[in-house]
Amino acid sequence: xxPLRTRWSLPAAALVSLSAAVTAGAVIGDVIYFTGYAxxxxxxxxxxxxxxxxxxxxxWLLVAVAQTFWLAGDLVSTIAFRFFPDADPTGWMDAPxxxxxxxxxxxxxxxxxxxxRGQLREPLLDMLTLTTAAAIGMWWLLVAPALEKSGGLYSVxxxxxxxxxxxxxxxxxxxxLLVLSPGTRGAPTRMLxxxxxxxxxxxxxxxxxxxLGVVSLVSxxxxxxxxxxxxxxxxxxxxxxxxxxxxxxxxxxxxARIVFLGLALLTxxxxxxxxxxxxxxxxxxxxxxxxAASAFILARFAGAVREQERAERLxxxxxxxxxxxxxxxxxxxxxxxxACSAGDVLLYLDLDGFKAVNDTYGHDxxxxxxxxxxxxxxxxxxxxDLVVRLGGDEFALLCPQASVHADVIPLAERVLxxxxxxxxxxxxxxxxxTSIGIAVVDATTTxxxxxxxxxxxxxxxxxxxxxxxVLAGPPPQPAPLSLAG
Numbered sequence: 017x018x019p020l021r022t023r024w025s026l027p028a029a030a031l032v033s034l035s036a037a038v039t040a041g042a043v044i045g046d047v048i049y050f051t052g053y054a055x056x057x058x059x060x061x062x063x064x065x066x067x068x069x070x071x072x073x074x075x076w077l078l079v080a081v082a083q084t085f086w087l088a089g090d091l092v093s094t095i096a097f098r099f100f101p102d103a104d105p106t107g108w109m110d111a112p113x114x115x116x117x118x119x120x121x122x123x124x125x126x127x128x129x130x131x132x133r134g135q136l137r138e139p140l141l142d143m144l145t146l147t148t149a150a151a152i153g154m155w156w157l158l159v160a161p162a163l164e165k166s167g168g169l170y171s172v173x174x175x176x177x178x179x180x181x182x183x184x185x186x187x188x189x190x191x192x193l194l195v196l197s198p199g200t201r202g203a204p205t206r207m208l209x210x211x212x213x214x215x216x217x218x219x220x221x222x223x224x225x226x227x228l229g230v231v232s233l234v235s236x237x238x239x240x241x242x243x244x245x246x247x248x249x250x251x252x253x254x255x256x257x258x259x260x261x262x263x264x265x266x267x268x269x270x271x272a273r274i275v276f277l278g279l280a281l282l283t284x285x286x287x288x289x290x291x292x293x294x295x296x297x298x299x300x301x302x303x304x305x306x307x308a309a310s311a312f313i314l315a316r317f318a319g320a321v322r323e324q325e326r327a328e329r330l331x332x333x334x335x336x337x338x339x340x341x342x343x344x345x346x347x348x349x350x351x352x353x354x355a356c357s358a359g360d361v362l363l364y365l366d367l368d369g370f371k372a373v374n375d376t377y378g379h380d381x382x383x384x385x386x387x388x389x390x391x392x393x394x395x396x397x398x399x400x401d402l403v404v405r406l407g408g409d410e411f412a413l414l415c416p417q418a419s420v421h422a423d424v425i426p427l428a429e430r431v432l433x434x435x436x437x438x439x440x441x442x443x444x445x446x447x448x449x450t451s452i453g454i455a456v457v458d459a460t461t462t463x464x465x466x467x468x469x470x471x472x473x474x475x476x477x478x479x480x481x482x483x484x485x486v487l488a489g490p491p492p493q494p495a496p497l498s499l500a501g
Contacts, residue, residue, distance in 0.1 A: 025252060029056075029245035037238025046094060049237055053090065056245045057083045063251035072130070072260050076251050078123030083244055085116035110176050117183030120247075124190035124208070132197040133262040139196035142277060147189040149280035154181045156287050157220075184219050187212055196273070200258040207250040208259065214243030282307060338405040340383060341390035349404045352414055353463035360457040361418045363428060364470035367409035367435070368449040368482045381441050385448065392434040397427065412470075428452050428485040436483065451477035452485035
C-alpha cells in the first residue's frame with residue numbers, strides 16, 4: 017500500500033503543478049495552485065503525526081510547519097496583489113516565507129543529527145566550507161547588484177533579499193549536512209535533495225528573471241508547488257527512515273566531494289579577481305596561481321584523509337576479526353547473538369587432540385592447523401553462516417534460519433568429516449577431531465541461554481567419546497562460558 021501511495025502521488029503532483037504553471041495568472045490557476053498546495057500540507061501533517069519511532073517525529077513536524085508557513089505566505093501575497101494592488105505589503109507579507117525557511121532548515125539538520133549519531137564532525141566541516149562558498153556566490157548574484165544600484169544604501173527590499181539569501185543558505189547547509197553524513201543514499205534522500213534544489217532554483221528565478229525579462233514570475237509557481245510536493249512525498253515514502261535512523265558505513269572520500277570542496281575554495285578568489293582592478297593579464301595570473309595552490313592543498317588533504325580511513329579500517333578489522341585465521345572473533349558473534357531470531361542455530365566446536373599437536377610439533381604447527389581448520393569450516397558452511405574463532409582451539413558457527421534436521425545436522429556431519437581429515441605440515445600428518453554442541457533459538461531463548469546450551473552440549477559430546485555432535489536440550493543452570501568475556 018505504501019509503495020503504491022508513493023508511486024501515484026509523484027505523477028499526480030507533476031500533473032497538478034504543470035496545470036498550475038500553464039494557467040498561472042488566471043483565477044483558475046490560483047484555484048489549482050492553492051487546492052494542490054492545501055493537499056500537500058494536509059499530507060505533510062498526516063505524515064508527521066502518524067506512528068513513528070521515539071524522537072523521529074520532530075523533523076517531519078518541522079517539514080509540515082514549513083509547508084504551512086509557505087502556503088500562508090503564498091495565500092497572503094495573492095490576496096494582497098489581487099484585491100489590494102495599491103497597498104505595500106513589503107515586510108510583513110514575507111514573514112511566513114522566511115519562517116518556513118527556518119523551519120525546513122532546522123528539520124533537515126535534525127535529520128542529519130539523528131542519522132549521524134556523533135559522526136558529524138567531518139561532514140560539518142565540509143558543509144561549512146561548501147556553504148560559505150554558496151553564501152559568497154548568492155550574495156554576489158542576488159544582493160550585491162541591488163546594493164550597487166542603490167549606491168550602497170540599505171532598504172527594506174535589500175534587507176528582504178538578504179533574508180531570502182540567508183534562508184537559501186540555511187537549507188543549502190542543511191541538505192549538505194544530510195548528504196555528507198554517514199548513512200544510506202536511497203530514493204528518499206534523492207527526492208529530498210531534488211526538492212531542496214527546486215526550491216533554490218525557483219528562488220534564483222524570482223531574483224534574476226525579472227531583470228532578464230525571460231519569463232513571468234507567476235509561471236514559477238508550478239515549479240514551487242512540485243518541489244514542495246516532492247518534499248512531502250519523501251515523508252510519505254516507505255523508506256523515509258533512512259533519512260533519520262543511523263546506518264554506519266565505512267567512510268570513503270568520494271572524488272565528487274574533492275571536486276566540490278575545490279570549487280568552494282576557489283569561489284572567493286574568483287569573485288575577488290573578477291571584481292578587482294588592474295591589468296587583465298595580472299588578474300588571470302593571480303587566478304591561475306590560486307587554482308594551482310588550491311589543487312595542491314586538496315591533493316594533500318585527500319592523501320591525509322585516505323591514510324586516516326585506511327588506519328580506521330585496519331583498526332575496525334582488528335577489533336572484529338581474528339588475526340591468525342581471518343575469521344570473525346568473539347566480539348563479532350556477541351553482537352550478532354543479540355539480533356538472533358527463532359530458527360537460528362549455534363554450533364559450538366572444540367578441537368580434540370589439539371594440545372597433543374602443539375606439544376609434539378610446536379606452536380607453529382598448531383597455528384598452521386588452526387588456519388587450515390578455519391579454511392575447511394568456511395568451505396563447509398552456507399554463504400550466510402558466520403564462522404567464528406572464539407579463542408584457542410574453540411570455534412563457533414552461527415547459522416541463521418536453519419532447520420535442524422534439513423540443514424544443521426548434515427552441516428555438523430560435514431564439519432566432523434572435514435576436520436578429521438589429516439592435515440599436512442612439514443612432512444607430517446596432523447590429525448585432530450572436534451566435538452560439536454548444537455543449540456537452537458526459540459521464542460524464549462536469550463543469547464546467554466543459547467551459548468550455555470551449545471557449550472553444555474559440546475561437553476556432553478566430549479564425554480560421550482568425542483568426534484561427534486550433540487543437540488542441546490533445555491538450558492542448564494550453570495554458566496560454564498560467556499561470550500561477553
